[in-house]
Amino acid sequence: MASSSSSSSSLKFTVRRCQPQLVPPAIPTPHEVKPLSDIDDQDGLRVHLPMIHIYKKQASMAEKDPVQVIRQALSQTLVFYYPFAGRLREGPNRKLMVDCTGEGVMFIEADADVTFDQLGDSLQPPFPCFHELLYYVPATQQITNTPLLLVQVTRLKCGGFILAIGLNHTMCDGPGYQQFMSAWAEMARGATKPSIAPVWRRELLMARDPPRIKCNHREFEQVRDTLPSSNQNMVQRSFFFGPLDIAALRRLIPQHQHCTTFDLITACLWRCRTKALQIEADEDVRMMCIVNGRGRFNPPLPVGYYGNAFAYPAAVTTAGKLCRNPFGYAVELINKVKGEMTEEYLQSVADLMVMKGRCLFTTVRSYIVSHLARFNLRQVDFGWGEAVYGGVAQAGVGRFLGVSYFCSAKNGNGEEGIIFPICLPAEAMERFAQEFNHMLCNKSQPQTSSATFIMSTL
Template identity: 60%
Template sequence: MAMAVPSSSESLVFTVRRGKEELVAPAKPTPREVKLLSDIDDQEGLRFQIPVIQFYRSDPSMEGKDPALIIRKAVAEALVFYYPFAGRLREGPARKLMVDCTGEGVLFVEADADVTLAQFGDALQPPFPCWEELLYDVPGSAQVLNTPLILIQVTRLKCGGFIFALRLNHTMSDAAGLVQFMNAVAEIARGAREPSVQPVWRRDLLNARVQPRITCNHREYEQVPDTKGTIIPLDDMAHRSFFFGPSEFSAIRRLLPPHQQRCSDFEILTACLWRWRTIALQPDNEEEVRIICIVNARAKFNPPLPTGYYGNAFAFPVAVTSAGKLRENPLGYAVELVRKAKADVTEEYMHSIADLMVLKGRPHFTVVRSYLVSDVTRAGFGEVDFGWGKAAYGGPAKGGVGAIPGVASFYIPFTNAKGERGLVIPICLPSEAMDRFVQELESILNNSHRVTVTSASRFISSSL
């Protein structure tokens, strides 16, 4: 049986005192020009703001140094190299997005909180208490067009640690591109004169061809009517994070036949979550359900995209089946669907997407009865070091895609209190569906070990 235990940060409440937001412009003059985004960048499904958060412990060697002051100065210097981030997005004919490199700058907020890092508990994972206080939504800043492309808040903690939170206009960069910029800021904060990886714009490499032609099957962009109201409602949502370590993966793998034992952890876990989530939401058997896997396509090109490219360079390949088939077939059925979807992504596939965007008006990927997963374990958020060492936690601040709740989950690297390395995965579902999801998870894992569940911060971890 699952054992309910309170989270260490379940009832954590604290006060944040913020200074007035300011614009941080490049430290030196930068080119005044207009730069087109790629036809992968400006699709509808990326026209939103994505938040990340980094927690840093105090460091005796940095005593007396102000992280907000150091990071603010480093941002200004990094923007000399990444000057498009200091501009503003404009929309041209056929909904084409471009950066007006005005040099106006990014939004920056410094703050102080009457809380220590230890009070957040040992298990730092989304959803975070008082999140809205750690990244202030500056009024008028959240629109995609004509607003700052990055918002940063540095919050000093009572213990000498601090929290770095950032919100990015997703059309500008994917996770790899964002981490590249954050590392540039971090290197300069530690004393470098310039980034070790020079930024490369080259968005033309992912533009539609001169004669656009859709050469691949892109069911991820099908326009599916929501005839049965299956887009998850905003009200009565439960947010929980789930830990999967060696024992959890071992228990899941035992469900697979020998020929699928070599499948990756990503493929197996994605198949499981898709199946459990579908069971929890209880769609009718004949309804189509979809799993969308984020696949980084940088290495799919020949030659690969240049080192330093910081635009969006990923695809949304999708697997589609009926809810009945997904529920009734063994887990291996879902695993094969996930594997095939991942394998679909090639250089030609990326060119075909860019062409589709131009020919079909830059559509949003399908969200009706869809579940999207993004593996950020290799993105490097936790490695970003502003001088206080690596982050105690670094990565997505919450699940979901834009304003659409429950559609997406991130796979975030995590080490639990026992020192076991694994993944923590935020899940957002209606409350009743979340209860069914947990029951389905327990039915698999309870054969091997007990599962603990918390509320509010909602964390599941194995008690091995």
């Protein structure tokens, strides 16, 4: 059993880990090769997403060991989601496929000598101690020829536990992850099969023959960076939006302007981040909004489809226009770009991937947001009730740190809202916090902001 120490602010604790083991499906599963879709295997999704679910002690589960319950349920779930137990291989033209070998996923059992209450503020992203809660076994951060899921269950001294997951993003998106986790939780609670049967059908999002790009994809434009890029001196903070904060933003736009909560939050972050980075007024800036394509197809993609089925069309304007125009300008740009997402748009992305070598999205002066809050991953119940937190563990995707994920959360007062981590250079982060609080504390109601933040040095 390995042992290591971690600290969060003044809190220090030790995590003892057992040797990693492979958990295969509970019974033999088909051995076959299943190609990923041309949306799945684009360059920007060839990463491992760190996810985390945190549970309190439950008196009714006092006799149950969360490690055993979750490991056994995982083995049963892999019978239905057997591609997760396989390994990715790369074929000609960088085409990824799953070799369904049945080898299993990586699983780690661990114990931490700390209680739920002692962890305090570190129970929200960016989780300064996350490297202890999900140990990356050497070579498992590769994309091919390695387990597609890395799981660590850490028991806490108080009876609670933390489930941390490294997810190979090429296998599924937010809705797909929610579906898989819900099935896993159902099995833990005694089900014999998932209530929603998984559907592979990745051929539905393959490129056409011949491929043809029919939409304008500004998220994949090649842009020259005028400034040297660096990930030095970067910090992450997590901010919380409550109902009063949303109301404060709504007061900044005309009453007749149609928008969603997502539009408001995204526009707010885009403006604050652009100001914080002090981007030159004539430079283009991009906000790429992840939009689920499942309901945009006619007929819709089948219920149970768990592959990646989204695009991230880019709203583009200059930094000067974004920051000097009324707030409603940014909100309208976000609202409009979401409407670009159609069946043809997603098909055009698949075609573009084949024609342009599965290229990476534009990273220069770009920002990406994903609205995971609508899936409320806290509701994944393994028998210990709703999670205290369920969602991503930090900002960024792979080496690109300009991604924020909106997750549902409660603040210290028990107020429901949305929390998101963001990563910026330290000086820019201070400017972001000032801009952010300035937007929420408008003159109509100067004391209503419930925005809070947590900081972690990377």
